[in-house]
Amino acid sequence: MKAFLRSLRYCxxxxxxxxxxxxxxxxxxxxxxxxxxAVGPILSLIFQEPAKVVRFAQVPAxxxxxxxxxxxVLEISRxxxxxxxxxxxxxxxxxxxxxxxxxxxVLRTEEGLTALAQRAEMxxxxxxxxxxxxxxxxxxxxxxxxxxxxxxxxxxxxxxGGLRFANEYLVGHATNRAMLALRLRVFDxxxxxxxxxxxxxxxxxxxSRFQQDxxxxxxxxxxxxxxxxxxxxxxxxxxxxxxxxxxxxxxWLPILVIGAGPVVGYLMRRMAQxxxxxxxxxxxxWATLMRIxxxxxxxxxxxxxxxxxxxxxxxxFQTSRRLFRQILRAIRIDAITExxxxxxxxxVGVGAILVAGKIIIxxxxxxxGLTQLTMFFGFLVGALDPARKLSNVxxxxxxxxxxxxxxxxxxxxxxxxxxxxxxxxxxxFSRAIEFRDVSFAYPKGDLVLRNICLKARHDEVLAVIxxxxxxxxxxxxxxxxxxxxxxxxxLIDDVDIQQVTLRSLREQIAIVPQEPxxxxxxxxxxxxxxxxxxxxxxxxxxxxxxxxxAAHADGFIRQLPEGYDSIIGEHGATLSGGExxxxxxxxxxxxxxxxxxxxxxxxxxxxxxxALVQDTLRNFSRGRTTILIAHRLSTLAIADxxxxxxxxxxxxxxxxxxxxxxxxxxxxxHEVGLDMP
Numbered sequence: 074m075k076a077f078l079r080s081l082r083y084c085x086x087x088x089x090x091x092x093x094x095x096x097x098x099x100x101x102x103x104x105x106x107x108x109x110x111a112v113g114p115i116l117s118l119i120f121q122e123p124a125k126v127v128r129f130a131q132v133p134a135x136x137x138x139x140x141x142x143x144x145x146v147l148e149i150s151r152x153x154x155x156x157x158x159x160x161x162x163x164x165x166x167x168x169x170x171x172x173x174x175x176x177x178x179v180l181r182t183e184e185g186l187t188a189l190a191q192r193a194e195m196x197x198x199x200x201x202x203x204x205x206x207x208x209x210x211x212x213x214x215x216x217x218x219x220x221x222x223x224x225x226x227x228x229x230x231x232x233x234g235g236l237r238f239a240n241e242y243l244v245g246h247a248t249n250r251a252m253l254a255l256r257l258r259v260f261d262x263x264x265x266x267x268x269x270x271x272x273x274x275x276x277x278x279x280x281s282r283f284q285q286d287x288x289x290x291x292x293x294x295x296x297x298x299x300x301x302x303x304x305x306x307x308x309x310x311x312x313x314x315x316x317x318x319x320x321x322x323x324x325w326l327p328i329l330v331i332g333a334g335p336v337v338g339y340l341m342r343r344m345a346q347x348x349x350x351x352x353x354x355x356x357x358x359w360a361t362l363m364r365i366x367x368x369x370x371x372x373x374x375x376x377x378x379x380x381x382x383x384x385x386x387x388x389x390f391q392t393s394r395r396l397f398r399q400i401l402r403a404i405r406i407d408a409i410t411e412x413x414x415x416x417x418x419x420x421v422g423v424g425a426i427l428v429a430g431k432i433i434i435x436x437x438x439x440x441x442g443l444t445q446l447t448m449f450f451g452f453l454v455g456a457l458d459p460a461r462k463l464s465n466v467x468x469x470x471x472x473x474x475x476x477x478x479x480x481x482x483x484x485x486x487x488x489x490x491x492x493x494x495x496x497x498x499x500x501x502f503s504r505a506i507e508f509r510d511v512s513f514a515y516p517k518g519d520l521v522l523r524n525i526c527l528k529a530r531h532d533e534v535l536a537v538i539x540x541x542x543x544x545x546x547x548x549x550x551x552x553x554x555x556x557x558x559x560x561x562x563x564l565i566d567d568v569d570i571q572q573v574t575l576r577s578l579r580e581q582i583a584i585v586p587q588e589p590x591x592x593x594x595x596x597x598x599x600x601x602x603x604x605x606x607x608x609x610x611x612x613x614x615x616x617x618x619x620x621x622x623a624a625h626a627d628g629f630i631r632q633l634p635e636g637y638d639s640i641i642g643e644h645g646a647t648l649s650g651g652e653x654x655x656x657x658x659x660x661x662x663x664x665x666x667x668x669x670x671x672x673x674x675x676x677x678x679x680x681x682x683x684a685l686v687q688d689t690l691r692n693f694s695r696g697r698t699t700i701l702i703a704h705r706l707s708t709l710a711i712a713d714x715x716x717x718x719x720x721x722x723x724x725x726x727x728x729x730x731x732x733x734x735x736x737x738x739x740x741x742x743h744e745v746g747l748d749m750p
Contacts, residue, residue: 076477077470080290083255084298087247091298094243098299101236102306104229109311109448109455146178241299248294256287259480265488268555269516274483277364282483285359286476289352293473296466304459304466311456318449323428336417342467344410349471351403356479358396365389407468414460421453489554489575499573502581502667504566505530506552506698511561513547521547523721525561534690534699536709538742539718545702548718549670552700553582583666587673587702589657591645596630596656597637603660612663620663623693625685626655651682658686662693669694671701673708680707687711706743715739 084091263270263279271279369376369385376385511525522544529535537545550556551563554570563570570578583603591599597617604612612620617637621627629652633639645653661669671690690699691711703709715732717725717739725736732739 074470074474076481077290077293077474079481080251080255080294080473080477081297083251083258084247084294086254087250090243090247094240094247094298097236097240097243098306101233101240102310104233104236105307105455106310106314107229108226108233109451144178244295244298248291248298251294252287252291255290255480256283259283259287259483262484262486262488266483266486267489267557268550270483270486273516275360275364277367278360279483280367281356281360281363282476282479284363285356286479289356289472289476290480293470293477296469296473308456308459311452311459315449315452315456318452322446322449340410340413340417344406344413345467345471348403348406348468349475351399351406352472352475353478355396355399355403356475358392358399362389362392362396365392403472410468496572496574496577497568499565499568499570499577499581502565502698503531506668507564507567508548508551509562509564511551511558511563513544513551513556513559515556520559521721522551522558525723527716527723527726529698529700531698532694532696534694534701534711534713535716536701536703536712536714537716537718538703538709538739540742543718544721545718546672549672549700549702552668552670553579553584581667582670583661583664583668584670585654585657585661585672589645589653591641591648591653591656593641595638595640596633599641599656600659600663603662603664616663617659620659621656623662623689624655624659625682625689626652626659629655655682655686662689667697669697669699671699673702673704683707717742 260283365385365388369389376382506529508525508527511522512520513522514520525548537548539545547556551558552570554575557571565573565578592602597614600617600620601611603620604616614637618627621630621637630637630639641647645656648656687707687710694711699711701708701712703712703715709715709729712729714726714728716723717732717736719738724738725732727735733743
């Protein structure tokens with residue numbers, strides 16, 4: 074739950090909207106209470122005794138302050154005339170003979186709300202002043218008074234609906250803005266996270282946290298900012314009024330209501346714990362499903378080429394079934410919570426009805442007592458609706474907590490320093506790149522590189538060869554600080570790269586991977602991305618065309634229907650492998666780097682195009698250091714020196730002739746053609 078509470082900080086800038094929404098919820102609660110409270114006057118007006126009434130009643134004596142001291146009075150309506158006559162000793166009221174003392178006090182009764190307010194005042198009810206004020210405003214005629222009350226109830230209902238809409242809209246606006254800020258924060262953090270994070274968590278898991286986990290956090294925010302304020306307010310207000318009215322009738326009535334609280338709280342707590350565990354497992358299974366889906370779609374050619382459809386389908390089905398069972402468990406918990414709470418409240422209502430029924434039978438309550446009981450049950454029923462809605466709030470909060478834990482585990486992960494904020498600016502590279510006794514191991518893994526000592530001079534083409542898995546790509550990945558060496562130092566012009574800003578380091582480096590990464594954008598923008606950060610506003614079109622020509626990509630680009638404005642499909646799917654590599658090379662050329670890293674960037678080119686590209690690289694590498702990972706003999710033609718690696722170590726460094734003469738591993742690789750991707 075701590076992680077979810079951390080997410081609420083993103084709601085802080087929008088507290089004015091949330092506060093206004095809460096004010097709307099408060100006013101809506103007032104109107105809700107008013108609608109329920111109108112039940113008593115409505116029933117009293119409908120079932121009020123006829124106006125021409127004569128009856129005896131007990132009321133507090135006006136001559137004493139003791140409310141328990143009462144006297145008998147004669148109540149008559151305003152339609153009766155009172156004529157004192159000492160000769161009259163008895164008269165009949167409703168078939169009973171009552172002896173009248175000469176000093177009997179006579180009270181005039183009214184009809185409508187006035188009569189109700191009068192009786193409430195005589196019995197000392199808390200709501201008597203409100204009824205008295207309403208009786209002064211509303212008409213005295215019973216039907217017209219009923220009409221005004223019903224119109225007021227309708228107006229309160231309409232206003233309550235508008236206020237609830239405003240509350241939900243304001244809270245929804247605030248929580249969506251907060252989630253936008255949180256998603257941007259997480260995305261920025263992921264972009265600045267070291268590559269080790271992606272190896273530990275995986276891109277599909279990160280995507281799942283953006284999609285599913287953030288969605289649960291947002292639902293939790295909406296629940297907390299909306300229902301957790303408005304519904305408890307309605308619940309507490311209704312229960313408070315019900316308890317006050319119940320105390321006036323019989324102390325056992327509120328005891329039944331209050332006693333249900335601990336039972337409901339215990340049940341909701343147990344269900345919330347189970348919901349949190351189920352939600353966490355479901356989110357993990359969803360991340361696994363996303364990984365299978367991503368692997369299957371991205372490698373669809375391999376799936377079809379090797380007839381792996383049944384294997385992939387089986388993995389997807391098994392994970393989907395596991396996810397289905399976990400979601401179903403969460404649904405069961407969520408579905409049973411509301412009926413359980415409703416059953417408890419129903420049991421409370423049944424107990425209250427039994428107690429009330431005994432009170433009515435034993436005490437022979439009049440109209441006033443029945444009205445009080447009606448209002449008591451009205452407010453009790455009014456508390457049931459918010460209690461029913463709140464029964465699932467705890468489940469929503471636990472789901473949000475499970476999602477927040479996974480999202481904030483990303484935010485708590487270490488990240489790279491912001492560009493230009495840590496370290497000194499690295500001047501333009503001009504002398505040498507040096508590896509001093511460098512070793513490296515991935516988290517919780519064995520050493521991949523062991524005691525690497527290497528020096529790459531300025532204006533030199535250095536080729537790195539070796540068997541698959543010997544650490545070639547890891548070695549070149551240390552230069553732009555994608556990873557940090559476990560031990561040792563990497564120096565550029567005798568400056569430790571850990572002491573320089575990432576901006577000044579990476580702006581001097583261009584990388585062309587073996588699998589080019591292209592974005593779903595125009596060809597021109599894909600090429601221009603290489604220089605965008607270095608030049609600010611981006612290169613002009615002639616510079617883009619010149620880079621494409623240098624990479625021998627201009628020819629196929631101009632054959633496309635829209636030329637340089639053609640949109641590349643996702644992952645460059647509309648282009649061939651060789652075309653993608655040439656665009657990636659053009660993007661590196663336009664950057665004008667001091668250090669060029671090529672991870673077999675010509676492997677997908679035909680021999681003729683490769684020869685042309687190598688001529689370009691031979692000219693382009695002048696005045697800069699080029700480090701290339703080679704898998705084919707033809708790639709070594711432009712290398713000044715060759716580094717031979719095996720099992721994370723450098724076994725030899727030299728020219729082609731030197732290595733043929735003195736390195737047995739190089740001779741074996743040379744004999745097989747080095748074609749070992």
